[in-house]
Amino acid sequence: MQITKENSDNLNAVVKVNIDKSDYSEKVDKILKDYRKTANIPGFRKGHVPMGMIKRQYGQAVLADEVNKLIQESLNNYLTEEKLDILGNPIPKEQEDFSWDSDDYSFEFELGLAPEINIDFNNKKAITHYKISADKEMIDDQIKLIQRQFGKLVSQTEVKEGFTLVGKFTNEEEGIENETSFKLEDLKGKKNKTSFLGAKTGDTIQVNTKGLFEKEEQLATFLGLEEDKAKDLDVDVNFEITEINEEVPHELNQELFDKYTREEGKITSEEELKNFIKEQAAEQFVQHSDQQLLNDTTEYLLESTKFDLPTEFLQKWIQISGEKELTKEEAKEEFEKSEKGIRYQLIEAKIIKDNDIQVKPEEVKDMMKERIKMQMAQYGGASFSDEQMDQFANQMLSNQEEARKISEQVMSGKILDLLKEKLKLKEKEVSFKKFADEVYK
The missing domain is CATH 3.10.50.30 (Transcription elongation factor, GreA/GreB, C-terminal domain)
Structure with a gap:
């Protein structure tokens, strides 16, 4: 077997896979012999069917199956060994004069190559990093809500x-x-x-x-x-x-403070309650702030990181890769919808590779435990031992889809932490109302 690659340009290549009879004949002969042992054909005793009949009946199907397996295995190994960074999957080129009656075969595959990407972290205009806090109106409204809740x-x-x-x-x-x-x-x-x-x-x-x-x-x-x-x-x-x-409404007294914090004597005055609410709100607002920062840094990276894509290849791959084959027009429209996402995935992959960012299993478990604690807090804040929390987390992470989501969230957090270090940011303290007016206007 021989595999060669020829680049059409920096973003496209064709891989040619040449297969000789010696590459597949032994395997095909063994399978046909096994078929002969078990074939149940009228007029012949089991195990005594002529090999010629077995070959005529099953030979081409077995040959095609084994050659296809050989192609997939050898092509995957080649891409791995050559460390080729490709987009999508190889697309087989059509062969009008192909025939299984030959002994030797040649197959060609189109490749879409990932572009070279250079990321510029030296942004001249600082990106706003909001620090959201609860204003007086929000704190007063929260106190009224607490009084009604425990009233x-x-x-x-x-x-x-x-x-x-x-x-x-x-x-x-x-x-x-x-x-x-x-x-x-x-x-x-x-x-x-x-x-x-x-x-x-x-x-x-x-x-x-x-x-x-x-x-x-x-x-x-x-x-x-x-x-x-x-x-x-x-x-x-x-x-x-x-x-x-x-x-x-419940009176603003020690009984209310203890009920709200679920801890006796943690708060002893209305002023302390206001500060407690403000601190809680600030923690909750971090998620809003970080999400907006991630949105804004993503937009900056997309605008500042310029590179070409193998557009024609990707449209062709989108056309044939789904459950239902699309028309060329549908594939082009789908590519245009997803192009921004493809570009950011490539930028993100470059950041991860260049900075050796990794997600460890214990980090995924820790995040899952935090999620569980947050959910429990919404339903009365039950307390569990570390061992019980580990069991809950392991149970949740046994769901592969859930584990994938949490892993992606951990990775997203690590990337954001890196961007906070590398990009020029300006902190802006605002109320949540002001934040919503600026961001969601």
């Missing part, structure tokens, strides 16, 4: 502003019969709210569904309907009030 419901007999109503919506013709609860402020418009204000437990209020609630999706939820049916619904419904509750 209590006090039963009342008459509907007033801010109260919660519990009851049942009905409309026999529309098949509506749903027990639910909503706050008076969920209602839209003064007319709807006035219909309920002053009502008492046991009263039945009739209202129209059109424009009943502030948010359109609330109508389906409160009436127990599918969204499609609730959309543009314009009928009268009855609401029978079974309970009226006032939400009484």
